[in-house]
Amino acid sequence: MVHSSSLSGTANNHHSQENNQEISPITPDWPAVCQQLLYRALPCTSVQTQPEFVVKKPGRIPRSLKVIASEATSGQNAQISYGPLEFLDSLLTPIAEGGEKSRYLAIVGKAGSGKTIFLQHFAQGLWQRHQEGRAHCLPIWLNPSRFKHRSIKDYLFGPWLQEAMTLNGEISPATWQDSLQQGLQVGQFWLVLDGVDYTFTDPEQMSAAQGSLTWLKDSLAEVPTTPVLLSCRPDTRRNDPRGLAGFTRYQLEPLLYPRDVEIAIEDYFTADRPAPSENQGQPNALATNLKEALANPLLSHLRPYLLRPRRLMLCCRFWRDQPRDFPVSSGALYRKLTKAFYLWQSEWASSKPGQQEELAQLLGQLAKQMLGENQADHRPLSLAEVEKIFGKDSPLLRSALQLGWLMPKTAVRKGVWERGYGFADDTFRDYFAALAIADWHFFLDIYRHQYRIFAPECRGY
Structure with a gap:
């Protein structure tokens, strides 16, 4: 004091x-x-x-x-x-x-x-x-x-x-x-x-x-x-x-692989972070093993997802807890990133597993609606549109904002400012949307002539 x-x-x-x-x-x-x-x-x-x-x-x-x-x-x-x-x-x-x-x-x-x-x-x-x-x-x-x-x-x-x-x-x-x-x-x-x-x-x-x-x-x-x-x-x-x-x-500057990514991994697993006495020296081994995992040519399709520091740090975090086989698909990777995200946020904004599952369902519906409208103008969803999914005065909506899944956004549409909500990270938006999409017709709707399977935001599903 x-x-x-x-x-x-x-x-x-x-x-x-x-x-x-x-x-x-x-x-x-x-x-x-x-x-x-x-x-x-x-x-x-x-x-x-x-x-x-x-x-x-x-x-x-x-x-x-x-x-x-x-x-x-x-x-x-x-x-x-x-x-x-x-x-x-x-x-x-x-x-x-x-x-x-x-x-x-x-x-x-x-x-x-x-x-x-x-x-x-x-x-x-x-x-x-x-x-x-x-x-x-x-x-x-x-x-x-x-x-x-x-x-x-x-x-x-x-x-x-x-x-x-x-x-x-x-x-x-x-x-x-x-x-x-x-x-x-x-x-x-x-x-x-x-x-x-x-x-x-x-x-x-x-x-x-x-x-x-x-x-x-x-x-x-x-x-x-x-x-x-x-x-x-x-x-x-x-x-x-x-x-x-x-x-x-x-x-x-965007991170480049392998130079920037490997440097960031080495910086994360450093001796200035506390570790149990029986694990002294282990952080360096964790860094080496993670770099070797990412160097695997079979995982090259996952590297672009880790070129932002936050996602890479979440990756380091789940690797520290479970330094085993690295995920081989984008969905499996994002399941681990999502779990690490909740653990990170729980240090000041706790959430229970049941609440996380309910949030995932609602966020999936929201993300699916955003992708379904193919919003090239990045228009946020209005509060009324969001409340149709979450409900009015929803504590889960407040939780999604507090945790950082959603954020307030503004955009101009036909000369008028519209205010609403959007996803803080577009790749997590795509992940939640993928969880909510159970019908292949969403990607290839021949009746409405909507071929989202070729849209850039749908790549990787």
């Missing part, structure tokens, strides 16, 4: 008795405050957890985690890749040399591609460099899903500042507010927004031509001198392209 004295600035308690100089008021020690709130806010990812082992810190930086500048904004540096700290230093170096900093930055990547992990290392690296005197900005980690109907400024001066004030009750609310306002004006903070896709906003605040990214960008106008780094998914940007206008965009 951090003592209140460590969260207040150095007060000038010395005063001259000759002129009765007043004691200076206590002010927030923002480095300590930002460190504590960063620690509280960091989510646990699949890279950070093991059965009965959860850490609230990024730990070792995955060597395969890299970003490259998007072609539209990269110029001659299109091929330069950066790890989280290399990326941070590339931004700080021009500032140290008297240049301008890039104020708005976006990391774009698909579900489970490593966006959260990248931002975590960026935020902690920024705080460390501030302590070393190499950066003048402090990270403020924000979870857009908690914004509700608030603008960024309202959220900062509302829930975020209220949480900060609990760290030191000796500082008056007015002093907290004035200090935060001054810090935002002089660029003392760097906002890190993880998962803009999960921004919940009041529909009444938005026009029919405004999406979450556009709303967020308009909200940033209230803190014009504050740099921002956010993450989002490609479909969010595709559905709201105006929202990232003026942002310097970067994208997560």
Whole structure:
């Protein structure tokens, strides 16, 4: 627990008795405050957890985690890749040399591609460099899903500042507010927004031509001198392209087999994870065996499913528990990935086996409906459509959202923004759909002239 004295600035308690100089008021020690709130806010990812082992810190930086500048904004540096700290230093170096900093930055990547992990290392690296005197900005980690109907400024001066004030009750609310306002004006903070896709906003605040990214960008106008780094998914940007206008965009590099995949496996099974004394040295053997299993030519068709860090980490997780024969089909692989997913999520969102089976059935019906409509426009299913399957005010729907199977999505259809729900990971959507499809006519409907068997999303069934 951090003592209140460590969260207040150095007060000038010395005063001259000759002129009765007043004691200076206590002010927030923002480095300590930002460190504590960063620690509280960091989510646990699949890279950070093991059965009965959860850490609230990024730990070792995955060597395969890299970003490259998007072609539209990269110029001659299109091929330069950066790890989280290399990326941070590339931004700080021009500032140290008297240049301008890039104020708005976006990391774009698909579900489970490593966006959260990248931002975590960026935020902690920024705080460390501030302590070393190499950066003048402090990270403020924000979870857009908690914004509700608030603008960024309202959220900062509302829930975020209220949480900060609990760290030191000796500082008056007015002093907290004035200090935060001054810090935002002089660029003392760097906002890190993880998962803009999960921004919940009041529909009444938005026009029919405004999406979450556009709303967020308009909200940033209230803190014009504050740099921002956010993450989002490609479909969010595709559905709201105006929202990232003026942002310097970067994208997560896809994992390549065998180089990146084997490096990620080695990083997962490392000695910094606790293991029983009788199993000392076993993690390296697990990594070697898993790499050998994936190198089997008969399993080459499964490798593309493991080219995103989250799925690969879930694979490492089930391999750690059951290091036996590797699955030989995509369905068998995803059964194990799904079980590992529930074990990972159970560390903060538990679910019972019976509930998991019921969820699988409902998610299968939902996925089948989405694939049946052949939604090339990525239109989300409306709440009414989802409630036809789950029921109104369904606890299972809330569970699917909490676990991360489903997520809120928005898309433009005929010039109007539609809000609803979609699957967070398209391959898990396809897996649940496959479980629900019991009739081959779904793929080859000669009466309706629908030949889904040739559709890209149906490959692998």
